[in-house]
Amino acid sequence: MSRVTPASIPDTQVMDRRNLDWYVDKAVQVLVFVGGVSAILFIIGIFVFITKEGFGFLTTTFDAQEFFTSPRWRPTSEHNPTYGALALIVGTASVTGLAMLVAVPFSLGAAIYIGEFATGKTREALKVLVELLAAIPSVVWGFIGLSMMNPLIIKLFNVPVGLNVLNAGVILGLMAAPIMTTIAEDSLKAVPDGYREAAEALGATRWQVIFKVVLPAAKNGLVAAVLLGVGRGFGETMAVLMASGHSINLPTSIFDSVRALTATIAAELGETAVGSDHYRALFTLGIFLFLITFLINLTADLVVRGIRKK
Amino acid sequence: MVEADRSSAAETDEVVSTAPVKVDVRNLTISYSGKTALRDVTLDIRQNEIFGIIGPANSGKTSFLRALNRMDLFIPGMKVDGSIVLDGREVRKWRNVYALRRRIGVVFPLPVGLPMSVYDNVALAPRLAGIKKRARLDPIVERCLQRAALWDEVKDRLDSLGSLLSGGQQQRLTIARALSQEPDLLLLDEFSIAVDPVTTMRIEEVLKELKQELTIVLVTNLVQQARRLADRTAFFLTGELVEVAATSALFSGEVNDERTRAYVEGRFG
Structure with a gap:
């Protein structure tokens, strides 16, 4: 009896080995995950970089009212630079x-x-x-x-x-x-x-x-x-x-x-001193552009979703 | 038993043959870029009958329907020869093909709920024809949905998307839409392919009632469906019309061609 049993029951121990296919599958999963996450990380990285460069300006010289309402963009003025x-x-x-x-x-x-x-x-x-x-x-x-x-x-x-x-x-x-x-x-x-x-x-x-x-x-x-x-x-x-x-x-x-x-x-960026107000003001423009593009994409996404839901 | 069958067959045959001809098809040949799909078909379809067309895949059934409402115009390479006379007028002589199509309702194999509300699906054809007022559209929509046996299921959600209904409901929606243009000829192309048996039976009941008002051409690959519904049935095989006869005759073995007997009895196809 005991000699017949092993022959009739398949040896699942042997079948259940991790073979090459299993490892390839795992590796591909990890690769795709890294690829996906890195795309997000890069975007966050870019945003952090621009914000960091423009931050000094945003907290000191930046005047929201002037920025959005004044048409005078005179960052190179020696006595009274304006950033409208x-x-x-x-x-x-x-x-x-x-x-x-x-x-x-x-x-x-x-x-x-x-x-x-x-x-x-x-x-x-x-x-x-x-x-x-x-x-x-x-x-x-x-x-x-x-x-x-x-x-x-x-x-x-x-x-x-x-x-x-x-x-x-x-x-x-x-x-x-x-x-x-x-x-x-x-x-x-x-x-x-x-x-x-x-x-x-x-x-x-x-x-x-x-x-x-x-x-x-x-x-x-x-x-x-x-x-x-x-x-x-x-x-x-x-x-x-x-x-x-x-x-x-x-x-x-x-x-x-x-x-x-x-x-x-x-x-202008090439002609400014790194870290100067002018340099930082340009990065503030960059932040602004980034936000606009982000808003456009967000709107697009919401519009598309809204249509889908209806 | 056999005697009774025969006499009833003869009776139906007689009733059918007295009805005036609705569509007169002579020597119809259809090809796609030179490849023949249907060869030299001659038959007539009579007023207020359900005309069944049976046959295996690639026998030319769908091509036949396409030629009837002139869908060949938009299919590159499709060529139609011979004559199709609908109500005494050759369909290919119609100068306004859109007006011709409005007289012919079509139901396709797969349900097509257009991506708009249930109401708009049914109101589309009347709107295209220039009816804009809600007061005039409402009764049309209700009547068509009722005739398609769908009204009770959708009357509370006429504003929801037509493409979100179940397959069987969408197919009845398609029928309601086909009826909304008040056609006098209804073409059905294997309508039950994506529909459950219960819904299929409901639609079949609907068709039997619609027969009082219009002429129906029913293409089906379910031999038994033709047996249940059709007054007369044509058997197409690899682009040829094998024979056309009263359905009761066809199914009681009164056939001129052995291939018909074999197909009807389910020995091939």
């Missing part, structure tokens, strides 16, 4: 706003055409082309703004300077449009074909299918695309620096030159 960021904030906001006015119709139109109308080779060619456009370096866009748009605006509108909100806004809009198109097109593509078929079977015309069914179904992705464009607008530096005129100004029309938050940091 209003003109820079308005500059960034006006350029971004105009850029979105340009980019949203272009990118949504392109996404709808590529996603809903174009077929076969046309569609593939357009997708490659749009992705190629997204890869153009920003300094090239700035170059176009400086050397092509500038004389064009002067000639067309008969204004003395062509480096202004209009120039930077159009350039930034064209820059943001390709990536917005790609994201918007992806979200249109994610709408199940069954929705389109169902609407078509109800006698909906192609426009009705798109406006009543496809766009509402894809609105999460479309909102994400637009907010990504806004984020790009706030963060873009080189093209805005080159095309906006880079002069501190509260614009009253789109033909006024402005200066952007990002461009200010890029242009």
Whole structure:
């Protein structure tokens, strides 16, 4: 009897060994965890770094009222330096706003055409082309703004300077449009074909299918695309620096030159003494930019969640 | 016993044959990028009947339905030859294909609750047709949901998302939506694939009632469903119409083709 038993009962002791697969699985789990956590750590690290550099300024010279309401950004004044960021904030906001006015119709139109109308080779060619456009370096866009748009605006509108909100806004809009198109097109593509078929079977015309069914179904992705464009607008530096005129100004029309938050940091940081008030003030601008981008992303997230819940 | 069956079959046949022709299909051939899906089909569908189409996968059943409401327009490579005459008018001669589609309701194999409220799902077609006032939409929505045997289950949550209903409810929602445009031809493509048996039976009851008001084409891969519902049944096999006959005849062995007998008896497919 006792000799038969071991043969009929499988030896689980042997089966239960940790083999190579088990160790690989554990190792991959750890790697993925480290990767995920490090992304968060880096962001926190960046925030801590910027805050630390700007902190001395925030606690001493910083005057919230001046920062947000005064357009006088004169950090290099020898006797009475002032740190009013209003003109820079308005500059960034006006350029971004105009850029979105340009980019949203272009990118949504392109996404709808590529996603809903174009077929076969046309569609593939357009997708490659749009992705190629997204890869153009920003300094090239700035170059176009400086050397092509500038004389064009002067000639067309008969204004003395062509480096202004209009120039930077159009350039930034064209820059943001390709990536917005790609994201918007992806979200249109994610709408199940069954929705389109169902609407078509109800006698909906192609426009009705798109406006009543496809766009509402894809609105999460479309909102994400637009907010990504806004984020790009706030963060873009080189093209805005080159095309906006880079002069501190509260614009009253789109033909006024402005200066952007990002461009200010890029242009001035290299010329300041590390640890000086000016240096720290620039980091304060950095904190402000960081907070705006964070808020935009948070809003995007909440909007998307809100839509999902409903 | 056999005698009784035969006579009742003959009776149904007679009743059916007196009804006027709703859809007259002649030499219908459908191909996708040169690959033939349906070959030279000729049959007619009569007013107020449930016309069953049975056959295994890839026999051309769905292609047949697509051709009826001109879905071929949006499917690249789909080519339709022959003639389909609906109420005396060739469907491919309609200049406004959207107006044609509004007369034809379609229910797809998988339930498609559009990502909008239950109410909006059913009100979509009337709204597309220009009815905007809530006072006019309300009775339409209620009537359609009632006809689809869904009203009692959703009347308290018309504002919740249609895509959140259960599979069986969504399929009845799809039927309600198809009815909302007051079609006189209803096409059902294997509607019970994703629906539980109890709901399937409920929908079948609904279809039997709807038959009084409109003509139904029922594509199904459940032979017994065709037996239960259809007045006449066509058997498609690999793109060919093997035969079309009164359902009772088909299921009592009065067939012209041995393949039909084999399929109906469940020996293949």
